[in-house]
Amino acid sequence: MKLTFKQGNNILGTIGIIGGIVIVALAFVQELPFMKNELPGSGFFPILCGIAISIFGVLIIVENTYKSRKAAEESPEDSQFEKNIINMTELRTFAYTIGISILVLVMTPIIGIIISIGIAVTALVKILAKENMKKSLIIGIGTTIVLYLIFSEFLGVPLPRSIIGI
Amino acid sequence: METLLQNLAMGFSVLANPIVILYALGGVLCGVIIGALPGLGPSVGIAVLLPLTYGMEPAAGIILLSGIYYGAMYGGSITAILINTPGDSAAVMTTLDGYPLTLKGQAGKALGMAAYSSVIGGTVSVVAFMLFAPVIASYALAFGSSEYFALMILGLASIAGMTGDSPTKGFFAAFVGLFIALIGLDLVTGVQRYVFGNVHLFSGIDFIPVAMGLFGIAEIISDNGTGGIIVDKDSLKLKNLFPTKGEWKECLPHIGRGTGLGFFVGMLPGAGATIASFLSYSMAKKISKRGKEFGSGVLEGVAAPESANNAASMGAMIPMLTLGVPGSGSTAIMMGALMMLGITPGPSLFMKEAEVAWSLVASMYIGNIFLLLLGVLGLPIFVRVLKVKAPILNSIVLAFILIGSYALENSMFTVGITIFFGVIGYFMKKVKVPAAPMILAIVLGYLTESNLRQALIIGDGSIINVVTKPISAVILVIALIMAFGTPITEMIKRKVMKNTAV
Numbered sequence: 001m002k003l004t005f006k007q008g009n010n011i012l013g014t015i016g017i018i019g020g021i022v023i024v025a026l027a028f029v030q031e032l033p034f035m036k037n038e039l040p041g042s043g044f045f046p047i048l049c050g051i052a053i054s055i056f057g058v059l060i061i062v063e064n065t066y067k068s069r070k071a072a073e074e075s076p077e078d079s080q081f082e083k084n085i086i087n088m089t090e091l092r093t094f095a096y097t098i099g100i101s102i103l104v105l106v107m108t109p110i111i112g113i114i115i116s117i118g119i120a121v122t123a124l125v126k127i128l129a130k131e132n133m134k135k136s137l138i139i140g141i142g143t144t145i146v147l148y149l150i151f152s153e154f155l156g157v158p159l160p161r162s163i164i165g166i
Numbered sequence: 167m168e169t170l171l172q173n174l175a176m177g178f179s180v181l182a183n184p185i186v187i188l189y190a191l192g193g194v195l196c197g198v199i200i201g202a203l204p205g206l207g208p209s210v211g212i213a214v215l216l217p218l219t220y221g222m223e224p225a226a227g228i229i230l231l232s233g234i235y236y237g238a239m240y241g242g243s244i245t246a247i248l249i250n251t252p253g254d255s256a257a258v259m260t261t262l263d264g265y266p267l268t269l270k271g272q273a274g275k276a277l278g279m280a281a282y283s284s285v286i287g288g289t290v291s292v293v294a295f296m297l298f299a300p301v302i303a304s305y306a307l308a309f310g311s312s313e314y315f316a317l318m319i320l321g322l323a324s325i326a327g328m329t330g331d332s333p334t335k336g337f338f339a340a341f342v343g344l345f346i347a348l349i350g351l352d353l354v355t356g357v358q359r360y361v362f363g364n365v366h367l368f369s370g371i372d373f374i375p376v377a378m379g380l381f382g383i384a385e386i387i388s389d390n391g392t393g394g395i396i397v398d399k400d401s402l403k404l405k406n407l408f409p410t411k412g413e414w415k416e417c418l419p420h421i422g423r424g425t426g427l428g429f430f431v432g433m434l435p436g437a438g439a440t441i442a443s444f445l446s447y448s449m450a451k452k453i454s455k456r457g458k459e460f461g462s463g464v465l466e467g468v469a470a471p472e473s474a475n476n477a478a479s480m481g482a483m484i485p486m487l488t489l490g491v492p493g494s495g496s497t498a499i500m501m502g503a504l505m506m507l508g509i510t511p512g513p514s515l516f517m518k519e520a521e522v523a524w525s526l527v528a529s530m531y532i533g534n535i536f537l538l539l540l541g542v543l544g545l546p547i548f549v550r551v552l553k554v555k556a557p558i559l560n561s562i563v564l565a566f567i568l569i570g571s572y573a574l575e576n577s578m579f580t581v582g583i584t585i586f587f588g589v590i591g592y593f594m595k596k597v598k599v600p601a602a603p604m605i606l607a608i609v610l611g612y613l614t615e616s617n618l619r620q621a622l623i624i625g626d627g628s629i630i631n632v633v634t635k636p637i638s639a640v641i642l643v644i645a646l647i648m649a650f651g652t653p654i655t656e657m658i659k660r661k662v663m664k665n666t667a668v
Contacts, residue, residue: 012599032359039623042352042355046348046360049345052337052341053338056338060332085596097387097560101588105578113578120564121565128560128561159569160572
């Protein structure tokens with residue numbers, strides 16, 4: 001899988017342009033007035049932000065084109081713009097970290113946040129640190145107990161419990 | 167002066183009681199621990215431990231709480247430096263140079279400098295507090311919405327110093343941050359903006375879960391290429407935790423400026439330690455000879471924001487104690503605590519409750535000494551965290567981030583926001599978009615908008631009336647210099663060099 005820094009910048013700029021336009025369009029859809037009674041309305045700042053985001057999106061693409069061309073002329077082989085920014089190890093960590101975090105979000109209403117996080121830590125240690133199951137479980141359970149003691153017992157945070165009340 | 171010293175002696179006499187000293191130490195220790203937990207800042211610490219003061223002598227109670235307050239201000243920097251996750255909002259700027267120093271194997275030195283600059287900032291501010299509190303407080307009250315708007319613009323102008331290699335990307339991030347700050351109910355008209363009926367968004371998006379995602383989760387995901395963080399054993403030896411003569415020479419002026427700036431900004435209601443640390447970092451970057459190296463791991467980049475945020479926490483006590491106007495969430499809770507203990511803050515506090523007020527001032531000196539001791543002696547313990555295998559440490563940090571973001575609002579929606587910004591932060595890292603301008607814009611965005619709109623309503627809709635008020639005008643000129651000073655100077659330099667060459 002390859003995505004160069006130059007392509008990444010172009011994607012960023014494009015997202016900026018589209019995002020800015022969507023922000024401005026939504027201001028009109030939500031009927032947020034730019035000005036009201038000769039004073040800035042609730043749409044004043046959002047519309048200005050939307051326009052600025054689009055403009056900077058364009059500038060990012062222009063700057064990227066100019067700088068990448070210059071870099072290619074100076075040292076075609078060392079140009080950072082042509083370097084791949086996707087690293088497979090990182091992508092794997094990204095997928096597991098975000099995937100397991102989302103699972104915590106989904107599982108919390110069913111099994112409570114403490115147990116969800118315990119499972120998440122165990123799974124991450126097992127998968128990413130490649131530790132054996134025993135060590136992963138010890139770290140997972142240990143972290144869970146420390147979190148419970150700090151947040152629930154010491155700080156009194158009302159943590160979401162499971163459907164059976166744990 | 168004599169009366170001042172007599173009053174201070176009266177304050178210290180309260181601290182002669184070992185139990186009170188123990189409260190001060192316990193407060194600072196709890197504060198450091200709570201501050202180091204991602205997402206939990208001084209306000210949470212004070213609110214949570216408030217019940218401990220039930221039945222205490224008023225002086226002892228307030229000494230305990232103020233210990234938590236400035237302990238937490240320092241504690242936030244520990245995780246910012248070690249794992250790139252700011253413990254609280256005021257430590258966001260510390261991550262910029264603190265974490266790169268850790269990656270270079272100089273975590274001990276970075277933490278040491280954070281402790282020294284926090285203590286210097288805090289102690290100098292206590293002296294200023296004693297000498298100038300009543301006078302300065304009256305000036306702080308002269309700040310209306312026009313002046314606040316100008317102050318917010320000054321804060322936003324500091325973005326110019328945080329844009330890294332590409333100012334375009336820095337300003338892009340800032341405008342995205344500004345937009346995020348505007349999501350929620352418009353307090354002027356009550357209209358929903360970009361909420362789409364989601365009740366969780368009515369109060370807007372807090373910047374702490376955003377910062378935890380952009381800095382913390384993004385750091386967990388990205389491979390920094392070191393295969394874990396190297397901790398140089400020598401760097402943990404006590405003598406190596408002290409900056410060298412040369413480092414002191416470089417850092418002290420920034421600590422001095424950060425302290426002055428932090429103390430003043432801290433006094434302004436609503437501004438607080440976060441803005442003080444942003445401004446101080448930006449000012450240090452502009453002034454320092456090594457300005458271009460900021461962000462790659464320079465000690466001045468730790469010293470400037472750390473001195474400012476601790477100075478600001480002392481400054482914030484002034485309007486609360488002398489006028490009864492709390493300037494921040496933390497001081498508002500402190501004020502509630504004082505009232506709970508039967509003390510009413512206000513202009514007569516230092517006369518009617520002189521013993522309590524002066525014992526609080528005295529405890530600030532003692533608290534800063536404890537902070538220094540804890541900071542220096544605890545460093546080897548803090549840094550030991552880095553010896554844990556990176557993926558294991560990351561898994562545990564992620565657990566703290568997720569539960570910490572839940573604890574912010576007792577809502578899983580906030581956890582979702584943190585994860586979402588973790589993903590965004592990862593992509594921002596890949597395409598080298600700086601995260602700090604986005605955070606600063608989220609902090610200042612709403613305040614900028616509401617103050618401008620209020621100022622325009624008061625000023626009959628004329629922007630001229632807003633920007634020509636004396637204090638606003640001065641601040642706006644400084645903002646202009648901050649934003650455009652460097653490019654204009656460089657342009658002139660280039661022109662002069664070109665002419666000389668010809």
